[in-house]
Amino acid sequence: MTQLIAVTNEKGGVAKTTTVLSLGGALVEAGYEVLLVDLDAQANLTLGLGITPAKVRRSVADVLLNSASVLSISRETPIPGLDLLPSNADMGLAERFLSIRQNYELLLKNALSGLTSYDYILVDCPPSLGAVTINAMTAANLILIPTQPEYFSVHGLRGVLAAIRRIRSQHNPDVNYRVLITMMDRRNRIHHNMSEQLRATFGEGVFQTVIETDTKLRESTVIGLPITHFFSRSRSAIQYRALAQELTQNVQET
Amino acid sequence: MTQLIAVTNEKGGVAKTTTVLSLGGALVEAGYEVLLVDLDAQANLTLGLGITPAKVRRSVADVLLNSASVLSISRETPIPGLDLLPSNADMGLAERFLSIRQNYELLLKNALSGLTSYDYILVDCPPSLGAVTINAMTAANLILIPTQPEYFSVHGLRGVLAAIRRIRSQHNPDVNYRVLITMMDRRNRIHHNMSEQLRATFGEGVFQTVIETDTKLRESTVIGLPITHFFSRSRSAIQYRALAQELTQNVQET
Ligand SMILES: Nc1ncnc2c1ncn2[C@@H]1O[C@H](COP(=O)(O)OP(=O)(O)OP(=O)(O)O)[C@@H](O)[C@H]1O
Numbered sequence: 310m311t312q313l314i315a316v317t318n319e320k321g322g323v324a325k326t327t328t329v330l331s332l333g334g335a336l337v338e339a340g341y342e343v344l345l346v347d348l349d350a351q352a353n354l355t356l357g358l359g360i361t362p363a364k365v366r367r368s369v370a371d372v373l374l375n376s377a378s379v380l381s382i383s384r385e386t387p388i389p390g391l392d393l394l395p396s397n398a399d400m401g402l403a404e405r406f407l408s409i410r411q412n413y414e415l416l417l418k419n420a421l422s423g424l425t426s427y428d429y430i431l432v433d434c435p436p437s438l439g440a441v442t443i444n445a446m447t448a449a450n451l452i453l454i455p456t457q458p459e460y461f462s463v464h465g466l467r468g469v470l471a472a473i474r475r476i477r478s479q480h481n482p483d484v485n486y487r488v489l490i491t492m493m494d495r496r497n498r499i500h501h502n503m504s505e506q507l508r509a510t511f512g513e514g515v516f517q518t519v520i521e522t523d524t525k526l527r528e529s530t531v532i533g534l535p536i537t538h539f540f541s542r543s544r545s546a547i548q549y550r551a552l553a554q555e556l557t558q559n560v561q562e563t
Numbered sequence: 564m565t566q567l568i569a570v571t572n573e574k575g576g577v578a579k580t581t582t583v584l585s586l587g588g589a590l591v592e593a594g595y596e597v598l599l600v601d602l603d604a605q606a607n608l609t610l611g612l613g614i615t616p617a618k619v620r621r622s623v624a625d626v627l628l629n630s631a632s633v634l635s636i637s638r639e640t641p642i643p644g645l646d647l648l649p650s651n652a653d654m655g656l657a658e659r660f661l662s663i664r665q666n667y668e669l670l671l672k673n674a675l676s677g678l679t680s681y682d683y684i685l686v687d688c689p690p691s692l693g694a695v696t697i698n699a700m701t702a703a704n705l706i707l708i709p710t711q712p713e714y715f716s717v718h719g720l721r722g723v724l725a726a727i728r729r730i731r732s733q734h735n736p737d738v739n740y741r742v743l744i745t746m747m748d749r750r751n752r753i754h755h756n757m758s759e760q761l762r763a764t765f766g767e768g769v770f771q772t773v774i775e776t777d778t779k780l781r782e783s784t785v786i787g788l789p790i791t792h793f794f795s796r797s798r799s800a801i802q803y804r805a806l807a808q809e810l811t812q813n814v815q816e817t
Pocket residue numbers: 320321322323324325326327328349353434435436491492493520521522523524526527530545573574575576690713714715716
């Protein structure tokens with residue numbers, strides 16, 4: 310049964326795209342068939358796989374706005390078993406014009422419903438809680454919320470959880486969520502305190518796995534490969550593999 | 564003559580809010596009268612000044628959506644000479660519903676036009692190029708673009724510059740822009756290479772002042788004060804003062 314995971318947080322720069330790229334790489338290494346979906350007009354996920362967004366003629370925006378089929382836009386990536394639905398600047402139009410349609414929240418879920426050959430579909434969201442992110446949350450089995458252990462990030466969880474409550478009451482009552490601590494600097498006192506606070510507040514709702522800062526991740530985005538396939542023995546590759554293992558063992562109720 | 568500076572970048576987590584807070588503190592220290600405007604539904608600028616967004620009943624959203632007067636929502640902050648137009652979650656509604664109005668781009672410019680007693684108005688934008696950010700760019704004399712010297716951030720400038728070209732051709736032909744390098748780690752090779760690339764591409768269009776990583780900035784957000792008033796001798800307080808000086812001396816053509 311295909312598991313769809315929406316990776317989202319209204320807070321910017323918390324490693325949403327990096328998590329989709331790296332977790333995707335780790336899941337493929339573990340033998341799963343994986344589809345990545347780029348819902349951000351910035352198209353960083355597309356860029357992070359070595360594809361120039363300006364050269365993408367048909368993107369996920371065509372699927373959402375013009376009912377293009379998913380298969381007509383999907384691409385293979387340099388990694389066998391890892392496919393991509395790319396984004397481009399048109400996604401900005403989707404953000405502005407989707408919400409005036411009736412039942413716009415279900416567009417992504419319906420478009421992806423036939424893709425039963427994938428074990429996991431990972432969706433990268435923009436830093437907002439607008440129409441595009443709502444689509445991803447409505448289609449999701451799990452909402453994975455990357456969070457830096459910093460004041461603005463932790464405060465921002467409130468808005469994301471309010472959106473999840475709305476989604477549960479409308480179209481997706483069974484969706485779970487889990488928080489992933491990212492870009493953690495173990496020597497930093499604020500990071501330590503905020504991580505403790507997150508575990509105290511969310512308990513099982515926080516992944517055991519923590520992703521620490523690792524400058525190799527910055528290098529992998531320039532090269533256009535997930536960290537698992539760029540620098541296999543790096544700290545972040547090892548940590549994202551641990552995340553993939555934790556995820557595949559138990560997508561828990563929260 | 565009041566100078567309005569919109570601090571914006573579609574890329575998330577590049578220190579837009581931190582720059583508005585810190586630069587605001589530095590300008591007030593130098594004797595200027597300053598108004599900060601929070602246009603982000605996350606309301607991090609409001610939070611960073613010690614105000615709980617959930618308790619803000621009337622925000623900038625009321626000004627944009629319901630023609631509330633600016634004076635009816637403006638607040639003093641703990642810092643004399645530094646006032647704030649706060650945000651709250653209603654700003655999400657502004658992002659969704661503004662763009663269907665005729666000439667929506669001019670709403671902020673018109674609302675702020677009577678505030679001649681301020682020397683500087685600094686506007687914090689959400690990580691997007693939607694209707695709210697377009698309002699800020701249209702009202703601005705200068706668009707300040709904080710950018711981390713990393714691949715996704717530098718690539719994202721393309722989208723911001725395209726938006727500036729559109730704004731110049733429509734309602735604001737004289738607006739300038741300048742890039743500010745933020746969260747720089749001088750020991751990091753990628754940061755060094757990307758900074759060189761930015762200077763080679765933009766020349767004078769990049770501030771001389773660079774803001775380096777400084778964990779004291781993280782602590783100041785928790786306390787609710789700009790870094791200049793929280794830890795006056797810290798590296799980032801000194802660098803944001805240098806930025807204020809560079810800004811007040813020459814808001815150059817780019
Ligand atoms: N663990 C890490 N260690 C060091 N750098 C990291 C780490 N994770 C991500 N980064 C870097 O931090 C920056 C922010 O990450 P990323 O772009 O993935 O965040 P995002 O949440 O997708 O941002 P946005 O809100 O703009 O979509 C990127 O330049 C990325 O390379």
